[in-house]
Amino acid sequence: MQLSLSGFLFEDKYQSQSLDFPSFCALARSAGYDGVELRRTQVNLQTSANQRRQLRIQVKNHGLKVTCLTARGMPAAGTERDAFLLDYLDLCRDMGCSLIKIGGDPEWLRWAAEQGERVGVTLASNNHLNGPLETVAGTRTHLAAVAHANYGLLYDSMHLNLTGQDYVGCIPEFYPATRNILVQSLRPARGGESPLLERDGRSWVKDRIDAEGVQTWPAILRTYRNLGYDGLITVIENGWPVEQREQVARHCAAVLHSLWEEE
Template sequence: MKIAGHTMGTPEYSLEDALRLFKKIGLDGAEIIVQDGYRCALEEKTSTDTLRELSRLAKDLSLEIPCLTPYFSRFNDLDEGIREKEIEGMCKVITYAEILGAKYIRLYGGNFGQDERDEDGKKRGCLVESLRFLGEIAKKHGVSLVLENHFNTMTVSARESVDISYAINHPSVGILYDQANLTFTGNEEYETAIPLQFDKSWYVHVKDFVFRGNDHTFSSSDVSHPQEEERKVVTRIVGEGILDWPAILQMLKDRGYSGWLSLEYERRWHPQDIPDASLGMKQSAAFLRKIIRDLK
């Protein structure tokens, strides 16, 4: 297994300096955000020259770029114009991934609030159609799309993620396994989630947290992150929270997983919870490396 840093964890850094930090703390790669308005990210309209310069820097640092993470989500919108705009943005990111040698792109499984209903299945149908189309584009560019287990989407749980991925039924569309998201939304624990979605789990996010109190009811008004007043958890350095990462990684290894573990260090959203990545991401990576060494 290889360990990547996620640029969510480096809001104080330029993208180039984040890559240098990842190299310094011994990481193998970088998962890079694609979004306007965030310092440590690629812009949604990035020039080929900029991408090639970044690719050269990564190679000079002996870092891989395994995954790009855009924030398009409305692939299930009933408004065709909105869907087409999101798809257009994703198509650009697919070309960026090819230039950078990134094999994966993180996807949201649509935008679907906790109180929304889809009784006639139209939103699900739009999502499946959109992602099947994007899967075909991705395939032509040698890229795979991975649907994250994520709140306020149509892939919140492992069961939903599996059902959607098989409905899409495309060889270039799989799942991004995120146990922290599953746990704090009250969905499957790892003993259930890993066997359920393993055949489609191609990429893994690693983070940690503790609950603030006895009320574990999850709520978020936004697809990307809960607002501070909505939060029932506190982000932690990996190894200092409640997730049993030794057991999770052992189960993944036992089933044959040898891919990427991406440290989704949430300093962008919750800087009050965790220290600078030079400290907290470094400690998280050391914790993961020890687990990997000790796997049976």
């Protein structure tokens, strides 16, 4: 297992970070993470070459690596989208990162995967509500349509669960394509709780990774591990109150290490 912490946990409204970068790296290292996933609010195409070098040095000095970059803000189509991707591949090079979280239509993603392959960067998309990968069937169809070895899946059980999918049963099918296991947890709301999300007549709230009613993380990790998975697992929790975020990062790391090491 390569455990990674995403800056998403400390992101406010997709605009800023509540934790400065040195503190983010220090927290990740002290909590037992091996790497960090960086958000656009931490590094992006406008980040200067010198700033990129300084960020990468800070990551390295904490004994970490950059595990993934998230390509938010990409143009929808055309030459602008192509240029955006190529610039992001340069950003990956500068940050020592070999994985991009990205989306798009299958034909373009196939082309993008070819560009990434030339420079050693893998592309992958995540399961997400209202997207082509929100269901098991949709994920199957999408991966088959892209059909490129350098394009894969960021497996997200939370989004699959929200659409009533068999998120554990599908793992053997999607294991070969899995490039990262994303960790965030919701459970059905109880009486009096204000829902974070409502979907198909059900209300959902955030809770800890080991809380009753969230996805069955022991089964998820056991299934992947038994299949031979030993890759990225990234905590992408988000939306927590500022004062709880550090504890969420530490608790997730502790639980994930414990579950992964179970016989």
